[in-house]
Amino acid sequence: MIKKILKSKKSTEKKELPSRITNDTVAQHREKVLAGGRKHKYPLQYTKHKLVWNTIFISVAGLILVSTLVWLQLYVWKDTSDLAYRITRVLPLPIAKIDGQSVPYSNYLLYHRSSIAALKVQGQDEIAADKAAFLRQQAMDRALEVAYANKIANERDIKVNDNQVDDFLKKQRESTSLTESSWESAVRDHLGWSLSEQRQAVRSALTVSAVAFSVDEPASNSAKQVRDYINKKKSLAEIAKSMKDKVQLVPDITVPKKNTDSIAAIAAKLKPGQISPSTKTLAGDGYYFISLKSTNDNTLTYSYLKVPLTVFKQQLIQVKESDKVAYYVDVKQ
Incomplete structure (x- = not known):
């Protein structure tokens, strides 16, 4: 009797689901399918969660690395290459601040490139260290002047419009009798600028001029x-x-x-x-x-x-001498 009972119990434990799905067995089959799905659901959620965190970590690490390299290139190594210039054209990074007005790094490199291009046209590919330092300081002074003029222009509502820039460039080009393509080549070779960069420089020069007359x-x-x-x-x-x-x-x-x-x-x-x-x-x-x-x-x-x-230049000198200029790069070294 005892053997029959044990045998019956074992056969009950090992009982499998019917192979055929009927109205009576459909609930059992559904539960089996759901149980199999639950085994794979939670591991997949864990993998997805981990992937998101890994992506965030890699992105942040990459951003920190790129930012560090840019900082080293511009503020430690003081790079003036084409790559550095392109970076500063995209990222509005400052090289100094004058009387609360930010001085764009790109403006400094714009004027520095112009000086270097002019020397190369004269055949001076190699530049002595003292002359290179002078050119960097010259570019910095020009960038400071433009930034300070822009500050005053904003305060006095002085604006240089596109027509003024166009008129000046037209007179400049007509005085040379060059074709448009020849003019573009001359600007690139002698100034190291594109035509859009030349327009920017002319607009800045006209702004400085307008401010100088306005304050005097x-x-x-x-x-x-x-x-x-x-x-x-x-x-x-x-x-x-x-x-x-x-x-x-x-x-x-x-x-x-x-x-x-x-x-x-x-x-x-x-x-x-x-x-x-x-x-x-x-x-x-x-x-x-x-x-x-x-x-x-x-x-x-x-x-x-x-x-x-005399007034604008005197004001600029006074601002420089009164510790209202913060330099982020020492261009003299």
Whole structure:
């Protein structure tokens, strides 16, 4: 009896699901399928979770590595290569700060590239260490000047529009008689710039000039005084004698008629003895009054009286000397 009971119990434990699915056995088959699925569900979730964390970790590590390399390249090694320039064109990284205004690293490299390109055109492929340091400092000074001018321009709502840039570039190109492709090649070879980079540099130069004239009220008053003297038929020499150190007289300059200098171009349009209205130069260094003395088939002789601008440069010097400039790179070394 006992053997029969044990045998019956074992046969019950080893009982398998019916091979055929019927209405009576469908619940048992469904449970078997679900049980098999549960065995694979949780390991898959764990793998997916781990994959997400691995991806995040690799991305963060890669970002840190790239950031470190960029920092080393620009702020430790002080790289001025094409690669460094392209990086700074994409990433708005600063090289300094002047009176609270950030100085873009790309602007510094833009002006530095221009100086290097000009030397290469002259055949100077190898640059001495002291001259290289001078060129870097020169580029830094220019970048600081532009940044400080932009700060004042924003405060005074001074804007340079596209038409002003286009007009300047048009006059520049027409003075050379180059084709568009030749002009682009000349800009690239002599300045190391693309045409878009040249536009950027011209816009910055026009902004600096506009700011320099805007902030210099003493020079503006002196220019009005010169105009009053001219209306009284005074010569440039007489005006210079009366106004003394407020003006600078440069007499009797003789140049070829083909000279493309802006002052010479104005003089060429005058009659002998005639004095031009005040002219503002791109250099932003003053008001010019030009008088034609004589002309012939090949040359012209003229004089000019300059009312120099001083306020913007003085302000820039004061800002530099008052510890309002923070340098992130020592370009002297």
